[in-house]
Amino acid sequence: MQSEYMYQLLTKMKDGDQQAFHKIYDATYQDVYRTVCFMVDHQQDREDVMNEIYMQMWTSLATYDTNRPFHFWLHGLVIRQVQRFRVKSWRRFRIFERIRGFSQEESHWDQPAVLTDGTNQLISQAIQKLTDKQRAVIILRFYHDYTLEEIATLLDIPLGTVKSRYHAALQSLRKNKGILPSERMEKINDY
Amino acid sequence: MTIERKIREHLHKQAETIECPTAISKRIEQSYSQYLKRKRSEVTMKKRLIGGIAAAAILIPTAAFAAPPLIEMLTRTPMTAEQVKVDEVGEATLEKLYSAFPETKSFEIIDASYVQGVQTSIILQEKGGTGKKVTLHTNGITGEIEHVNQENWEPKEKPLITLTDQEIKTKADSLIEKMYGNVEEYEFTMEQMENPDQKTLMLNYVKKGSETPFYQVFVQGNTISASLIGGETAHANIQVEGFFSLNGKPDYTADAFINDEKLFSLLKMNPTELKQELAKGKSVVEIAASKNVSKQQVIDVIAKTQVESQIQAEQNGEIPKNNQSTEQLIKAIEPKVLQVIEHKTETPW
Numbered sequence: 001m002q003s004e005y006m007y008q009l010l011t012k013m014k015d016g017d018q019q020a021f022h023k024i025y026d027a028t029y030q031d032v033y034r035t036v037c038f039m040v041d042h043q044q045d046r047e048d049v050m051n052e053i054y055m056q057m058w059t060s061l062a063t064y065d066t067n068r069p070f071h072f073w074l075h076g077l078v079i080r081q082v083q084r085f086r087v088k089s090w091r092r093f094r095i096f097e098r099i100r101g102f103s104q105e106e107s108h109w110d111q112p113a114v115l116t117d118g119t120n121q122l123i124s125q126a127i128q129k130l131t132d133k134q135r136a137v138i139i140l141r142f143y144h145d146y147t148l149e150e151i152a153t154l155l156d157i158p159l160g161t162v163k164s165r166y167h168a169a170l171q172s173l174r175k176n177k178g179i180l181p182s183e184r185m186e187k188i189n190d191y
Numbered sequence: 192m193t194i195e196r197k198i199r200e201h202l203h204k205q206a207e208t209i210e211c212p213t214a215i216s217k218r219i220e221q222s223y224s225q226y227l228k229r230k231r232s233e234v235t236m237k238k239r240l241i242g243g244i245a246a247a248a249i250l251i252p253t254a255a256f257a258a259p260p261l262i263e264m265l266t267r268t269p270m271t272a273e274q275v276k277v278d279e280v281g282e283a284t285l286e287k288l289y290s291a292f293p294e295t296k297s298f299e300i301i302d303a304s305y306v307q308g309v310q311t312s313i314i315l316q317e318k319g320g321t322g323k324k325v326t327l328h329t330n331g332i333t334g335e336i337e338h339v340n341q342e343n344w345e346p347k348e349k350p351l352i353t354l355t356d357q358e359i360k361t362k363a364d365s366l367i368e369k370m371y372g373n374v375e376e377y378e379f380t381m382e383q384m385e386n387p388d389q390k391t392l393m394l395n396y397v398k399k400g401s402e403t404p405f406y407q408v409f410v411q412g413n414t415i416s417a418s419l420i421g422g423e424t425a426h427a428n429i430q431v432e433g434f435f436s437l438n439g440k441p442d443y444t445a446d447a448f449i450n451d452e453k454l455f456s457l458l459k460m461n462p463t464e465l466k467q468e469l470a471k472g473k474s475v476v477e478i479a480a481s482k483n484v485s486k487q488q489v490i491d492v493i494a495k496t497q498v499e500s501q502i503q504a505e506q507n508g509e510i511p512k513n514n515q516s517t518e519q520l521i522k523a524i525e526p527k528v529l530q531v532i533e534h535k536t537e538t539p540w
Binding site: 013016018025028030033036037038046047049051055058059115123124127131138139142143170173174177 | 194195197198199201202203205206209212214215216218219220222223224225226229231268485
Protein backbone atom coordinates (compact mmCIF):
# COMPACT_ATOMS: atom_id res chain seq x y z
CA MET A 1 0.00 0.00 0.00
CA GLN A 2 1.85 3.05 -1.23
CA SER A 3 0.52 6.11 0.45
CA GLU A 4 0.44 8.37 -2.55
CA TYR A 5 -1.25 5.80 -4.71
CA MET A 6 -3.77 5.13 -1.99
CA TYR A 7 -4.54 8.79 -1.67
CA GLN A 8 -5.24 9.02 -5.37
CA LEU A 9 -7.51 6.03 -5.11
CA LEU A 10 -9.31 7.56 -2.18
CA THR A 11 -9.93 10.75 -4.08
CA LYS A 12 -11.25 8.78 -7.01
CA MET A 13 -13.45 6.76 -4.73
CA LYS A 14 -14.83 9.88 -3.18
CA ASP A 15 -15.66 11.22 -6.61
CA GLY A 16 -17.63 8.10 -7.30
CA ASP A 17 -15.21 5.70 -8.98
CA GLN A 18 -16.50 2.26 -8.14
CA GLN A 19 -13.34 0.53 -9.28
CA ALA A 20 -11.27 2.64 -6.94
CA PHE A 21 -13.59 1.68 -4.14
CA HIS A 22 -13.09 -2.02 -4.82
CA LYS A 23 -9.34 -1.61 -4.97
CA ILE A 24 -9.28 0.18 -1.66
CA TYR A 25 -11.64 -2.23 -0.07
CA ASP A 26 -9.72 -5.28 -1.22
CA ALA A 27 -6.47 -3.78 -0.04
CA THR A 28 -7.70 -2.87 3.41
CA TYR A 29 -10.64 -4.91 4.56
CA GLN A 30 -8.71 -7.84 6.04
CA ASP A 31 -6.45 -5.60 8.04
CA VAL A 32 -9.31 -3.40 9.17
CA TYR A 33 -11.57 -6.27 10.02
CA ARG A 34 -8.91 -8.05 12.04
CA THR A 35 -8.14 -4.92 13.98
CA VAL A 36 -11.81 -4.39 14.66
CA CYS A 37 -12.14 -8.01 15.78
CA PHE A 38 -9.39 -7.53 18.31
CA MET A 39 -10.99 -4.44 19.70
CA VAL A 40 -14.69 -5.19 19.51
CA ASP A 41 -16.15 -8.41 20.82
CA HIS A 42 -19.68 -8.66 19.51
CA GLN A 43 -20.05 -9.96 16.00
CA GLN A 44 -22.92 -7.60 15.22
CA ASP A 45 -20.98 -4.68 16.63
CA ARG A 46 -17.99 -5.52 14.47
CA GLU A 47 -20.17 -5.36 11.44
CA ASP A 48 -21.53 -1.97 12.45
CA VAL A 49 -18.11 -0.59 13.19
CA MET A 50 -16.74 -1.86 9.89
CA ASN A 51 -19.53 -0.17 8.05
CA GLU A 52 -18.95 3.07 9.93
CA ILE A 53 -15.24 3.00 9.17
CA TYR A 54 -15.78 2.75 5.45
CA MET A 55 -18.52 5.36 5.53
CA GLN A 56 -16.05 7.68 7.21
CA MET A 57 -13.46 6.85 4.62
CA TRP A 58 -15.45 8.40 1.84
CA THR A 59 -16.85 11.27 3.80
CA SER A 60 -13.83 12.40 5.75
CA LEU A 61 -11.04 12.21 3.25
CA ALA A 62 -10.33 15.81 4.14
CA THR A 63 -8.57 14.77 7.33
CA TYR A 64 -6.01 12.78 5.38
CA ASP A 65 -2.54 14.01 6.17
CA THR A 66 -0.43 13.28 3.13
CA ASN A 67 2.75 13.51 5.19
CA ARG A 68 1.85 10.37 7.06
CA PRO A 69 1.61 6.85 5.71
CA PHE A 70 -1.74 5.61 4.54
CA HIS A 71 -1.78 2.99 7.30
CA PHE A 72 -1.53 5.64 9.88
CA TRP A 73 -4.57 7.47 8.59
CA LEU A 74 -6.48 4.24 8.20
CA HIS A 75 -5.76 3.08 11.72
CA GLY A 76 -6.57 6.48 13.12
CA LEU A 77 -9.93 6.16 11.41
CA VAL A 78 -10.42 2.68 12.82
CA ILE A 79 -9.54 3.78 16.34
CA ARG A 80 -11.83 6.78 16.21
CA GLN A 81 -14.74 4.75 14.94
CA VAL A 82 -14.25 2.07 17.56
CA GLN A 83 -14.14 4.74 20.24
CA ARG A 84 -17.19 6.48 18.90
CA PHE A 85 -18.98 3.21 18.81
CA ARG A 86 -18.12 2.59 22.45
CA VAL A 87 -19.70 5.86 23.45
CA LYS A 88 -22.77 4.87 21.51
CA SER A 89 -22.90 1.37 22.89
CA TRP A 90 -22.60 2.73 26.39
CA ARG A 91 -25.56 4.95 25.76
CA ARG A 92 -27.48 2.07 24.37
CA PHE A 93 -26.45 -0.08 27.27
CA ARG A 94 -27.81 2.42 29.74
CA ILE A 95 -31.16 2.41 28.03
CA PHE A 96 -31.44 -1.31 27.87
CA GLU A 97 -30.06 -1.76 31.31
CA ARG A 98 -33.40 -1.54 33.01
CA ILE A 99 -35.13 -3.77 30.53
CA ARG A 100 -32.58 -6.48 30.52
CA GLY A 101 -31.85 -6.16 34.20
CA PHE A 102 -28.67 -8.15 33.75
CA SER A 103 -30.82 -11.24 33.38
CA GLN A 104 -28.94 -12.56 30.42
CA GLU A 105 -25.24 -12.08 30.40
CA GLU A 106 -24.27 -12.95 26.88
CA SER A 107 -20.97 -14.49 26.19
CA HIS A 108 -18.72 -11.80 24.79
CA TRP A 109 -15.95 -14.10 23.84
CA ASP A 110 -14.88 -15.17 20.47
CA GLN A 111 -16.06 -18.43 19.06
CA PRO A 112 -13.54 -20.78 20.59
CA ALA A 113 -13.52 -22.88 17.42
CA VAL A 114 -10.74 -20.82 15.91
CA LEU A 115 -8.47 -21.41 18.84
CA THR A 116 -7.14 -24.87 19.05
CA ASP A 117 -4.16 -24.20 21.20
CA GLY A 118 -4.86 -23.99 24.91
CA THR A 119 -2.24 -21.35 25.66
CA ASN A 120 -3.43 -19.25 22.79
CA GLN A 121 -6.91 -19.33 24.14
CA LEU A 122 -5.56 -18.22 27.46
CA ILE A 123 -3.83 -15.26 25.86
CA SER A 124 -6.95 -14.36 23.93
CA GLN A 125 -9.02 -14.38 27.06
CA ALA A 126 -6.41 -12.40 28.91
CA ILE A 127 -6.41 -9.75 26.18
CA GLN A 128 -10.17 -9.60 26.25
CA LYS A 129 -10.07 -9.00 29.96
CA LEU A 130 -8.07 -5.83 29.48
CA THR A 131 -9.88 -2.53 29.58
CA ASP A 132 -10.75 -1.12 26.19
CA LYS A 133 -8.08 1.54 26.52
CA GLN A 134 -5.37 -0.89 27.41
CA ARG A 135 -6.44 -3.21 24.67
CA ALA A 136 -6.16 -0.53 22.02
CA VAL A 137 -2.57 0.13 23.05
CA ILE A 138 -1.69 -3.56 23.04
CA ILE A 139 -3.20 -4.18 19.60
CA LEU A 140 -1.49 -1.18 18.07
CA ARG A 141 1.80 -2.03 19.68
CA PHE A 142 1.94 -5.75 18.95
CA TYR A 143 -0.32 -6.31 15.99
CA HIS A 144 0.51 -3.18 14.04
CA ASP A 145 3.98 -2.63 15.49
CA TYR A 146 3.56 1.05 16.13
CA THR A 147 5.97 2.76 18.50
CA LEU A 148 4.55 4.15 21.70
CA GLU A 149 5.03 7.67 20.33
CA GLU A 150 3.01 6.84 17.25
CA ILE A 151 0.32 5.30 19.38
CA ALA A 152 0.14 8.51 21.40
CA THR A 153 -0.49 10.46 18.20
CA LEU A 154 -3.02 7.94 16.93
CA LEU A 155 -4.99 7.91 20.14
CA ASP A 156 -4.50 11.61 20.64
CA ILE A 157 -3.30 11.17 24.22
CA PRO A 158 0.00 12.06 25.92
CA LEU A 159 2.91 9.65 25.60
CA GLY A 160 2.97 9.20 29.38
CA THR A 161 -0.58 7.94 29.31
CA VAL A 162 0.27 5.47 26.56
CA LYS A 163 3.20 4.19 28.59
CA SER A 164 1.16 3.74 31.71
CA ARG A 165 -1.60 1.97 29.82
CA TYR A 166 0.95 -0.19 28.09
CA HIS A 167 2.62 -1.28 31.32
CA ALA A 168 -0.65 -1.76 33.14
CA ALA A 169 -1.84 -3.92 30.27
CA LEU A 170 1.29 -6.05 30.30
CA GLN A 171 1.00 -6.45 34.05
CA SER A 172 -2.56 -7.56 33.78
CA LEU A 173 -1.76 -9.93 30.93
CA ARG A 174 0.96 -11.56 32.91
CA LYS A 175 -1.30 -12.02 35.87
CA ASN A 176 -4.28 -13.30 33.93
CA LYS A 177 -2.32 -15.55 31.73
CA GLY A 178 -0.85 -17.23 34.69
CA ILE A 179 2.30 -17.77 32.75
CA LEU A 180 4.90 -19.97 34.27
CA PRO A 181 7.12 -18.38 36.89
CA SER A 182 10.23 -19.14 34.84
CA GLU A 183 8.97 -16.74 32.27
CA ARG A 184 8.35 -14.15 34.87
CA MET A 185 11.95 -14.42 35.86
CA GLU A 186 13.02 -13.94 32.30
CA LYS A 187 10.80 -10.90 32.15
CA ILE A 188 12.25 -9.39 35.26
CA ASN A 189 15.73 -9.89 33.93
CA ASP A 190 14.72 -7.95 30.83
CA TYR A 191 14.48 -4.77 32.78
CA MET B 192 10.27 -16.08 25.11
CA THR B 193 9.24 -12.76 26.56
CA ILE B 194 5.63 -11.90 27.03
CA GLU B 195 5.88 -9.20 24.39
CA ARG B 196 7.03 -11.65 21.77
CA LYS B 197 4.41 -14.08 22.82
CA ILE B 198 1.63 -11.57 22.48
CA ARG B 199 2.91 -10.40 19.14
CA GLU B 200 3.11 -13.89 17.76
CA HIS B 201 -0.22 -14.77 19.18
CA LEU B 202 -1.95 -11.76 17.69
CA HIS B 203 -0.50 -12.33 14.26
CA LYS B 204 -1.35 -16.00 14.38
CA GLN B 205 -4.85 -15.30 15.48
CA ALA B 206 -5.28 -12.60 12.86
CA GLU B 207 -4.56 -15.20 10.20
CA THR B 208 -7.57 -17.17 11.32
CA ILE B 209 -9.95 -14.23 11.17
CA GLU B 210 -11.73 -13.90 7.89
CA CYS B 211 -13.96 -10.98 7.10
CA PRO B 212 -17.48 -12.33 6.53
CA THR B 213 -18.81 -11.63 3.06
CA ALA B 214 -21.95 -10.19 4.63
CA ILE B 215 -19.90 -7.25 5.84
CA SER B 216 -18.34 -6.69 2.45
CA LYS B 217 -21.77 -6.71 0.89
CA ARG B 218 -23.10 -4.25 3.41
CA ILE B 219 -20.24 -1.84 2.89
CA GLU B 220 -20.61 -2.10 -0.84
CA GLN B 221 -24.25 -1.16 -0.44
CA SER B 222 -23.36 1.78 1.74
CA TYR B 223 -20.97 2.93 -0.92
CA SER B 224 -23.49 2.74 -3.70
CA GLN B 225 -25.93 4.64 -1.54
CA TYR B 226 -23.29 7.27 -1.03
CA LEU B 227 -22.81 7.41 -4.77
CA LYS B 228 -26.50 7.88 -5.34
CA ARG B 229 -26.66 10.73 -2.89
CA LYS B 230 -23.59 12.27 -4.39
CA ARG B 231 -24.97 12.02 -7.89
CA SER B 232 -28.16 13.74 -7.01
CA GLU B 233 -26.09 16.54 -5.47
CA VAL B 234 -24.03 16.93 -8.61
CA THR B 235 -27.04 17.08 -10.87
CA MET B 236 -28.65 19.56 -8.57
CA LYS B 237 -25.65 21.84 -8.82
CA LYS B 238 -25.65 21.57 -12.58
CA ARG B 239 -29.30 22.37 -12.68
CA LEU B 240 -28.69 25.30 -10.46
CA ILE B 241 -26.19 26.69 -12.93
CA GLY B 242 -28.52 26.04 -15.80
CA GLY B 243 -31.29 27.73 -13.90
CA ILE B 244 -29.22 30.77 -13.16
CA ALA B 245 -28.02 31.00 -16.73
CA ALA B 246 -31.61 31.09 -17.76
CA ALA B 247 -32.20 33.84 -15.20
CA ALA B 248 -34.92 31.68 -13.84
CA ILE B 249 -36.58 31.59 -10.54
CA LEU B 250 -36.15 28.02 -9.49
CA ILE B 251 -39.25 26.48 -8.18
CA PRO B 252 -40.14 22.97 -7.14
CA THR B 253 -40.80 20.98 -10.23
CA ALA B 254 -39.64 17.51 -10.98
CA ALA B 255 -36.80 18.79 -13.09
CA PHE B 256 -35.68 21.81 -11.12
CA ALA B 257 -35.72 20.53 -7.60
CA ALA B 258 -33.70 23.01 -5.56
CA PRO B 259 -35.22 23.05 -2.09
CA PRO B 260 -33.05 25.78 -0.49
CA LEU B 261 -34.15 28.30 -3.05
CA ILE B 262 -37.83 27.65 -2.68
CA GLU B 263 -38.14 29.09 0.73
CA MET B 264 -36.87 32.46 -0.33
CA LEU B 265 -39.91 33.70 -2.12
CA THR B 266 -43.25 33.12 -0.63
CA ARG B 267 -44.99 30.91 -3.07
CA THR B 268 -48.70 30.46 -2.69
CA PRO B 269 -50.28 27.26 -3.91
CA MET B 270 -53.26 27.43 -6.25
CA THR B 271 -55.98 24.94 -6.97
CA ALA B 272 -56.86 23.93 -10.53
CA GLU B 273 -60.00 26.07 -10.32
CA GLN B 274 -58.05 29.12 -9.20
CA VAL B 275 -55.70 28.75 -12.16
CA LYS B 276 -58.61 28.76 -14.57
CA VAL B 277 -60.02 32.00 -13.20
CA ASP B 278 -56.63 33.65 -12.69
CA GLU B 279 -55.80 36.13 -15.45
CA VAL B 280 -52.22 35.02 -15.95
CA GLY B 281 -53.02 31.37 -15.43
CA GLU B 282 -55.86 31.37 -17.92
CA ALA B 283 -53.82 33.12 -20.60
CA THR B 284 -50.98 30.67 -20.05
CA LEU B 285 -53.25 27.68 -20.39
CA GLU B 286 -54.82 29.08 -23.50
CA LYS B 287 -51.42 29.49 -25.11
CA LEU B 288 -50.53 25.95 -24.19
CA TYR B 289 -53.77 24.53 -25.50
CA SER B 290 -53.40 26.26 -28.83
CA ALA B 291 -49.80 25.09 -29.10
CA PHE B 292 -50.48 21.54 -27.99
CA PRO B 293 -54.20 20.76 -28.39
CA GLU B 294 -53.74 17.35 -26.74
CA THR B 295 -52.91 19.05 -23.43
CA LYS B 296 -56.55 20.12 -23.06
CA SER B 297 -57.26 16.71 -21.57
CA PHE B 298 -54.34 17.01 -19.16
CA GLU B 299 -54.92 17.40 -15.48
CA ILE B 300 -53.50 20.32 -13.53
CA ILE B 301 -51.55 18.51 -10.85
CA ASP B 302 -49.81 21.44 -9.25
CA ALA B 303 -49.90 25.20 -9.46
CA SER B 304 -48.57 28.10 -7.48
CA TYR B 305 -47.69 31.73 -7.81
CA VAL B 306 -45.42 34.35 -6.36
CA GLN B 307 -47.22 37.66 -6.20
CA GLY B 308 -46.05 39.89 -9.00
CA VAL B 309 -43.26 37.56 -10.07
CA GLN B 310 -44.30 34.25 -11.44
CA THR B 311 -47.15 31.84 -11.90
CA SER B 312 -46.36 28.16 -12.32
CA ILE B 313 -48.59 25.41 -13.55
CA ILE B 314 -47.82 21.73 -13.90
CA LEU B 315 -50.06 19.57 -16.07
CA GLN B 316 -49.99 15.84 -16.49
CA GLU B 317 -51.68 13.47 -18.85
CA LYS B 318 -54.30 11.33 -17.18
CA GLY B 319 -53.06 7.77 -17.24
CA GLY B 320 -51.05 6.99 -20.35
CA THR B 321 -47.31 7.56 -20.41
CA GLY B 322 -47.32 10.34 -17.84
CA LYS B 323 -46.57 13.19 -20.21
CA LYS B 324 -45.98 16.25 -18.15
CA VAL B 325 -45.80 19.95 -18.93
CA THR B 326 -44.57 22.62 -16.57
CA LEU B 327 -45.11 26.27 -17.35
CA HIS B 328 -43.69 29.29 -15.59
CA THR B 329 -45.23 32.56 -16.57
CA ASN B 330 -43.93 36.01 -15.76
CA GLY B 331 -46.47 37.59 -13.45
CA ILE B 332 -46.09 41.04 -14.99
CA THR B 333 -45.68 40.54 -18.69
CA GLY B 334 -47.72 37.35 -18.93
CA GLU B 335 -44.93 35.90 -21.05
CA ILE B 336 -44.27 32.20 -20.62
CA GLU B 337 -40.69 32.17 -19.43
CA HIS B 338 -40.15 28.44 -19.08
CA VAL B 339 -41.68 25.42 -20.67
CA ASN B 340 -40.74 22.04 -19.39
CA GLN B 341 -41.80 18.89 -21.18
CA GLU B 342 -41.31 15.60 -19.45
CA ASN B 343 -41.82 12.07 -20.70
CA TRP B 344 -43.08 13.08 -24.11
CA GLU B 345 -40.94 10.46 -25.73
CA PRO B 346 -41.58 6.77 -25.08
CA LYS B 347 -39.75 5.42 -22.06
CA GLU B 348 -37.78 2.90 -24.09
CA LYS B 349 -36.38 5.69 -26.22
CA PRO B 350 -35.90 8.76 -24.03
CA LEU B 351 -35.20 12.11 -25.57
CA ILE B 352 -31.49 12.14 -24.85
CA THR B 353 -30.88 8.97 -26.87
CA LEU B 354 -32.07 10.62 -30.07
CA THR B 355 -29.58 12.06 -32.53
CA ASP B 356 -28.57 15.70 -32.17
CA GLN B 357 -30.54 16.53 -35.29
CA GLU B 358 -33.68 14.93 -33.89
CA ILE B 359 -33.25 16.73 -30.60
CA LYS B 360 -32.86 20.02 -32.41
CA THR B 361 -36.01 19.35 -34.37
CA LYS B 362 -37.87 18.66 -31.13
CA ALA B 363 -36.57 21.85 -29.56
CA ASP B 364 -37.34 23.85 -32.69
CA SER B 365 -40.90 22.64 -32.80
CA LEU B 366 -41.38 23.33 -29.09
CA ILE B 367 -40.21 26.91 -29.45
CA GLU B 368 -42.11 27.42 -32.69
CA LYS B 369 -45.31 26.21 -31.11
CA MET B 370 -44.91 28.24 -27.96
CA TYR B 371 -43.19 31.38 -29.18
CA GLY B 372 -42.83 31.55 -32.92
CA ASN B 373 -40.37 31.09 -35.73
CA VAL B 374 -36.80 30.17 -34.89
CA GLU B 375 -35.26 30.52 -38.34
CA GLU B 376 -33.79 33.94 -37.70
CA TYR B 377 -31.76 32.70 -34.75
CA GLU B 378 -28.28 31.31 -34.78
CA PHE B 379 -28.22 27.89 -33.27
CA THR B 380 -25.57 26.25 -31.13
CA MET B 381 -25.65 23.02 -29.22
CA GLU B 382 -23.23 21.92 -26.55
CA GLN B 383 -23.00 19.17 -24.02
CA MET B 384 -22.72 20.30 -20.45
CA GLU B 385 -20.07 18.86 -18.18
CA ASN B 386 -22.19 16.46 -16.28
CA PRO B 387 -20.58 13.05 -15.98
CA ASP B 388 -23.60 11.39 -14.41
CA GLN B 389 -26.27 12.40 -16.83
CA LYS B 390 -25.93 13.60 -20.35
CA THR B 391 -27.21 17.14 -20.57
CA LEU B 392 -27.42 19.17 -23.72
CA MET B 393 -27.74 22.90 -23.90
CA LEU B 394 -29.21 24.44 -27.02
CA ASN B 395 -28.91 28.15 -27.53
CA TYR B 396 -30.85 30.25 -29.97
CA VAL B 397 -29.05 33.53 -30.39
CA LYS B 398 -30.29 36.55 -32.25
CA LYS B 399 -27.69 37.69 -34.76
CA GLY B 400 -25.29 40.16 -33.22
CA SER B 401 -26.48 39.46 -29.71
CA GLU B 402 -24.32 37.88 -27.04
CA THR B 403 -26.90 36.31 -24.82
CA PRO B 404 -29.21 33.65 -26.17
CA PHE B 405 -32.80 34.51 -26.85
CA TYR B 406 -34.06 31.03 -26.15
CA GLN B 407 -32.20 28.42 -24.20
CA VAL B 408 -33.16 24.78 -24.17
CA PHE B 409 -31.87 22.10 -21.84
CA VAL B 410 -32.30 18.45 -22.69
CA GLN B 411 -31.71 15.83 -20.06
CA GLY B 412 -33.06 12.32 -19.76
CA ASN B 413 -36.57 12.49 -21.04
CA THR B 414 -37.03 16.14 -20.22
CA ILE B 415 -36.79 19.13 -22.46
CA SER B 416 -36.98 22.57 -20.94
CA ALA B 417 -37.06 25.77 -22.91
CA SER B 418 -36.53 29.21 -21.45
CA LEU B 419 -37.27 32.56 -22.90
CA ILE B 420 -34.41 34.83 -21.99
CA GLY B 421 -34.67 37.72 -24.38
CA GLY B 422 -37.87 39.15 -25.70
CA GLU B 423 -40.34 41.22 -23.79
CA THR B 424 -38.48 41.04 -20.55
CA ALA B 425 -35.35 42.42 -22.17
CA HIS B 426 -36.40 46.05 -22.00
CA ALA B 427 -35.92 46.01 -18.28
CA ASN B 428 -32.26 45.34 -18.90
CA ILE B 429 -31.52 48.96 -19.53
CA GLN B 430 -29.55 49.91 -16.50
CA VAL B 431 -29.88 53.22 -14.80
CA GLU B 432 -26.95 54.49 -12.82
CA GLY B 433 -26.70 56.57 -9.70
CA PHE B 434 -30.02 55.84 -8.05
CA PHE B 435 -29.21 58.03 -5.12
CA SER B 436 -27.29 61.24 -4.97
CA LEU B 437 -25.08 62.72 -2.32
CA ASN B 438 -24.17 66.41 -2.19
CA GLY B 439 -25.79 66.82 -5.58
CA LYS B 440 -23.53 64.22 -7.18
CA PRO B 441 -24.71 60.84 -8.34
CA ASP B 442 -24.11 58.17 -5.73
CA TYR B 443 -23.44 54.74 -7.20
CA THR B 444 -23.19 52.94 -3.88
CA ALA B 445 -26.51 51.19 -4.09
CA ASP B 446 -26.66 50.59 -7.83
CA ALA B 447 -25.50 47.01 -7.63
CA PHE B 448 -28.40 46.18 -5.37
CA ILE B 449 -31.12 48.27 -6.90
CA ASN B 450 -30.39 47.52 -10.53
CA ASP B 451 -32.33 44.33 -10.19
CA GLU B 452 -34.79 43.33 -12.84
CA LYS B 453 -36.81 41.33 -10.40
CA LEU B 454 -37.07 44.31 -8.12
CA PHE B 455 -38.40 46.40 -10.98
CA SER B 456 -40.98 43.81 -11.84
CA LEU B 457 -41.90 43.41 -8.18
CA LEU B 458 -42.47 47.16 -7.90
CA LYS B 459 -44.09 47.21 -11.34
CA MET B 460 -41.95 50.14 -12.42
CA ASN B 461 -38.97 50.65 -14.71
CA PRO B 462 -35.59 51.83 -13.40
CA THR B 463 -36.07 55.38 -14.58
CA GLU B 464 -39.33 55.70 -12.70
CA LEU B 465 -37.74 54.22 -9.62
CA LYS B 466 -34.88 56.69 -9.81
CA GLN B 467 -37.33 59.58 -10.09
CA GLU B 468 -39.20 58.37 -7.02
CA LEU B 469 -35.99 57.97 -5.08
CA ALA B 470 -34.95 61.46 -6.07
CA LYS B 471 -38.06 62.72 -4.28
CA GLY B 472 -36.45 61.56 -1.06
CA LYS B 473 -38.33 58.32 -0.60
CA SER B 474 -36.67 55.11 0.39
CA VAL B 475 -37.16 51.92 -1.59
CA VAL B 476 -39.20 50.54 1.29
CA GLU B 477 -41.56 53.49 1.14
CA ILE B 478 -41.97 53.18 -2.61
CA ALA B 479 -42.65 49.51 -2.22
CA ALA B 480 -45.22 50.21 0.49
CA SER B 481 -47.10 52.52 -1.84
CA LYS B 482 -47.27 49.59 -4.27
CA ASN B 483 -48.48 47.22 -1.58
CA VAL B 484 -45.21 45.37 -1.57
CA SER B 485 -43.84 44.45 1.83
CA LYS B 486 -40.34 45.22 3.02
CA GLN B 487 -39.62 41.52 3.34
CA GLN B 488 -40.54 40.90 -0.29
CA VAL B 489 -38.08 43.57 -1.37
CA ILE B 490 -35.35 42.09 0.81
CA ASP B 491 -36.05 38.61 -0.48
CA VAL B 492 -35.86 39.62 -4.10
CA ILE B 493 -32.66 41.64 -3.81
CA ALA B 494 -30.93 39.18 -1.52
CA LYS B 495 -31.76 36.34 -3.84
CA THR B 496 -30.34 38.09 -6.89
CA GLN B 497 -27.16 38.99 -5.05
CA VAL B 498 -26.66 35.49 -3.71
CA GLU B 499 -27.34 33.97 -7.10
CA SER B 500 -24.71 36.12 -8.72
CA GLN B 501 -22.33 35.26 -5.93
CA ILE B 502 -22.92 31.55 -6.39
CA GLN B 503 -22.49 31.91 -10.09
CA ALA B 504 -19.23 33.77 -9.64
CA GLU B 505 -18.08 30.97 -7.39
CA GLN B 506 -19.01 28.36 -9.95
CA ASN B 507 -17.13 30.27 -12.59
CA GLY B 508 -14.16 30.42 -10.29
CA GLU B 509 -14.10 34.20 -10.22
CA ILE B 510 -14.16 34.32 -6.47
CA PRO B 511 -13.09 31.66 -3.98
CA LYS B 512 -15.77 29.31 -2.75
CA ASN B 513 -16.82 29.83 0.79
CA ASN B 514 -18.98 26.72 1.04
CA GLN B 515 -21.83 28.49 2.74
CA SER B 516 -25.32 27.38 2.04
CA THR B 517 -27.69 29.58 0.14
CA GLU B 518 -29.59 30.30 3.33
CA GLN B 519 -26.44 31.38 5.12
CA LEU B 520 -25.49 33.66 2.25
CA ILE B 521 -28.91 35.21 2.25
CA LYS B 522 -28.83 35.71 6.00
CA ALA B 523 -25.47 37.40 5.64
CA ILE B 524 -26.56 39.75 2.93
CA GLU B 525 -29.91 40.77 4.41
CA PRO B 526 -28.58 43.53 6.69
CA LYS B 527 -26.76 45.13 3.77
CA VAL B 528 -29.89 45.01 1.66
CA LEU B 529 -31.85 46.54 4.48
CA GLN B 530 -29.43 49.43 4.66
CA VAL B 531 -29.80 50.13 0.97
CA ILE B 532 -33.55 49.95 0.78
CA GLU B 533 -34.04 52.16 3.79
CA HIS B 534 -31.55 54.70 2.53
CA LYS B 535 -32.77 58.08 1.39
CA THR B 536 -31.11 60.23 -1.18
CA GLU B 537 -28.82 63.06 -0.03
CA THR B 538 -28.25 61.41 3.34
CA PRO B 539 -24.86 60.05 4.36
CA TRP B 540 -24.53 56.25 4.43
